[in-house]
Amino acid sequence: MITTVPVSGGDFRPYDVVVGRGLLARLGEYVAPLAKGRTVIVTDETVAALHGGQALRALKAAGFMADLVAVPAGEASKSFSELERVLDQLLARGLDRKDVVVALGGGVVGDLAGLAAALYMRGIDFVQVPTTLLAQVDSAVGGKTAIDTPRGKNLVGAFHQPRLVLADIDVLATLPERQLRSGWAEVLKHGLICDAAFLDWLSGEGAAGASGDPEALHRAVVRSVEIKSAIVGEDEREAGRRALLNLGHTFGHAIEAELGFDETKLTHGEAVALGCAMAFRFSATNGLCSADDAAKAEQAFVSAGLPVRLDAVGPFKAEALVERMAGDKKAEGGRLTLILAHGVGDAFVAKDVDRAAVIDFLKVEGAA
Incomplete structure (x- = not known):
């Protein structure tokens, strides 16, 4: 069963949250209507080992030139240094304003990749593919993106709504x-x-x-x-x-x-x-x-x-x-x-x- 929950209101562009099983294998199918050309998956090292290969294959099968950037797993990656590194990798791969970033991971990855997308060329589209339950029910929906500072959590960020959220129930089976x-x-x-x-x-x-x-x-x-x-x-x-x-x-x-x-x-x-x-x-x-x-x-x-x-x-x-x-x-x-x-x-x-x-x-x- 697949359920689609629309998100709309305010001044932001409406988007769908798609909930179901087997969605990661169909990632390219869902992203294809949103962009053509290049895409970069931002993930963490743990998720990359578990799901990165399948995500890359799905995007490439849909005709995307797809690459993957992995950050260390954990809250420490929501930092200025990792944000700078992700932005540099997007620049190195030549993304333009018609390309899309895919955030594949939990809340840390979604926040970091979303903020990078918000800042890159003053804002490009991104897709949330949350791989934790916490991200599926909370952080992947609503457009909050941020990094932490020594003075507190999520104090530097931007509101940047995703174009799409794919919540694959099957990936939760790999969670501790x-x-x-x-x-x-x-x-x-x-x-x-x-x-x-x-x-x-x-x-x-x-x-x-x-x-x-x-x-x-x-x-x-x-x-x-x-x-x-x-x-x-x-x-x-x-x-x-x-x-x-x-x-x-x-x-x-x-x-x-x-x-x-x-x-x-x-x-x-x-x-x-x-x-x-x-x-x-x-x-x-x-x-x-x-x-x-x-x-x-x-x-x-x-x-x-x-x-x-x-x-x-x-x-x-x-x-x-x-x-x-x-x-x-x-x-x-x-x-x-x-x-x-x-x-x-x-x-x-x-x-x-x-x-x-x-x-x-x-x-x-x-x-x-």
Whole structure:
């Protein structure tokens, strides 16, 4: 089964997210209507070994002059140095404005390749072929591209929508179990934001997706993309409602930064799971949602084998975490903006959150 979810709205050109099995082998067929001539696949070394050959063959079979550029796997590749290297490789291969970049990989590759495409000759087309669950349900959709700096995650970037997203469920079979669970955190997040019935399915019959069941994964990816695309269509540049998609990310990004973005300690999806659980507990502490809702949110992550407790991840200082949170992209003038909840499926944007209240909460959570 193949499902197509249209993404449209705002000022950007509409595009499709195609979800199904066996799509990578048909990559050239899907890209051919978008461009002719040259294409460069940007990927990482791990994905190149697993899927790079098939992607190249599919593009060449469709008549493309195709090359592949691989960066080291991991968050460290979202850097100025790797961005410069990718741009140099695009220039060396002579791409012009009618050519296309293919981002084949997880969120790191999608962010890096997308930003390179946004900058190259002031913007050329790119296609997202996400190979992780996290990228299929989140980072590959919506046009956010970025690199990290020592001062924080995703602080240098651009909005640059893809022309097409191909989410091949089959490639998820090559994911390590930990990475699949990490992607499941973003799936659960979508239910917590605005679809309590979806969360109930994910916590019941749909839980098989967290263990790799293709049919459950297909439904989870499609519904997640539907939720995200509807929000992006209303607010491409995160001026308002799109910030809801960052549920769990303000706490999570601060924790990641304090750990040095070391995915051996904490993956991005694990940080999101922990951040979502913390956001619901903070909401309950401040009387915004019930303790039962906070417990339900927490249990959804626990059942998927994801972390929910700050003191189980490592020692942190409350002041240091709050300083990281104040540098978040959603913050305004150093004042904290958090995504909180009135209940499961009812998230909202809370601006100018009291820093002292957050520090007190973090200390209760186990920070020093």
